[in-house]
Amino acid sequence: MRILVAVKRVPMTGGRIVLTPDAQAIATEHLGFTISPHEECGVEEAVRLVEREGGESVVLTLGPPEAEEQLRDAMAVGIDRAIHLVTDGEEWDGQATAEAIVEAVREEEATSGPFDLLLFGNESADVGGYQVGVRVAYALGRPCVTGLKAIAVENGRVRCEQEAPGGRDVYEVPLPAVLTVKEGLNLPRYPSVPGRMRARQRPVARQELERPAPRLERLRLLVPEGERKEAEILGHGPEAAPRVVELLDRLGLL
């Protein structure tokens, strides 16, 4: 099987989000970076499928030069190689992102053969656009199933389980297909030290791209005015238990 998984570099924001003075981005001087948990599960699934079925897994990102870190992280848990669509760090909208990914997939397939699966996160961690995977599927004329919590490949088809209120909906589609996945699909492994070493040797194909004019144009970011609260301290240690019971009683929860 040949599988491509798309990931996006995002800051690990911790307890409070602080913006840059121009409100165009999150201030990241003191932050680490990661990818969405959904995408982490996509990476893990690609590695497992290739471990079982043989073939090759490729990770792709569109992002600044620093996003190579996320590509190496994916290769450290077993992805074979990477494609880096290098930007100047400005964010691309969903349409432009999908178009660039489609172009890269076409080029890659022309030289190395078709992918059986293209895996995306159901939504990106930061933008939450809910669209890049769907747009790529349409441009390539492949079926697209979203929000998946289970994937099983058998005889050229893939059985997909999607979380739905009160249960799961099951889909069965032929390969090649585009799937968008959610955290809970699997439990991703942690990278080993030898895995990290190997990842450094694995190839990254780079291509620099110019950002087209956005059609969904960000003007500025805002931190919502969630009320900052001053928690009432009910006490310290187990001695606080009676006050907690009082509270539960007052709220009618006992």
Next chain:
Amino acid sequence: MAVLVLVERGPEGIEETSLQALAFARSLLPSEPLHALAVGSSEGEDAATVGAHGATTLHLAEHEALDAYAPRAVARAAVELVERLRPATVLAAGTERGNEVVAHAAALLDLPFAAGCIAAEPGPPLRVTRVRWGGSLLEEALVHAEIALLTVAPHAVPARPTGGPAAVVERFAPALEESDLAVRVAQRIEVAAGGVSLADAKVVVSAGRGAGSAEGFAPIEELATLLGGAVGCSRAVTMAGWRPHTDQVGQTGTKIAPELYIACGISGATQHLAGCKGAKRILAVNTDPDAPILSSADYAVIGDLHEVVPAIVEAIRA
């Protein structure tokens, strides 16, 4: 110019989130005719419901293949109607399905799509405020398109009945091709409703990395049972394999809205808070008096959860 709202139906009629989308559409373009689109044949109740929420027309896309959900087929029906009505704006609720169908429509029409909007001002270009990071951050953006496609973040605005008359029903059979039905629900797995569901629980008792192990959840489970509530956890816990992902509260887990959320040994990362913003009250149990969760909590106990939680259990039993 018309406004079109794609509405979803559940077991109890039109979904609340779809009624919210109708309210959102009305406040965006109050003087434009408001059209609703639903899939499948329908009784008079739906026309009455959407009419009472301001819609003048309820379009029903009827096709035998639409008995089972097929996202591309629903989007095809929507696009057919869009081409007929040429609305300025097309909206749906920002549910999983709403986002999915509008993404398909956006791909079919090659138009931009703004998901998770909480406010909008008419254009062109339409100006929206939308959520990022599961609601921890907002963005103001312009939608550069003749027809703006958007979804409304659930519970961003309340549903607002107008008391209007039942909407006029217009049925149509969308032209569907085989490829529109390639992705279609083939089977449904019902999950046995054992115990209290996390999303609907009145009380949720959660623990994070501070629980220390899977066994560390024993007193958490005991307290949840005593209060008739559900057990939750943070991502640190699911990543460690101590609890299943179905217990995770947060941006990439379950969104909860209990009367009381008891968060033990959880630091309060923005992605965790994105899942429990709907809680009426939060009680934090944490060894660290400076943990970020204390700025979102109403009450706190400073201490070790392994001592505090069993003491609460004992005090309730006493």
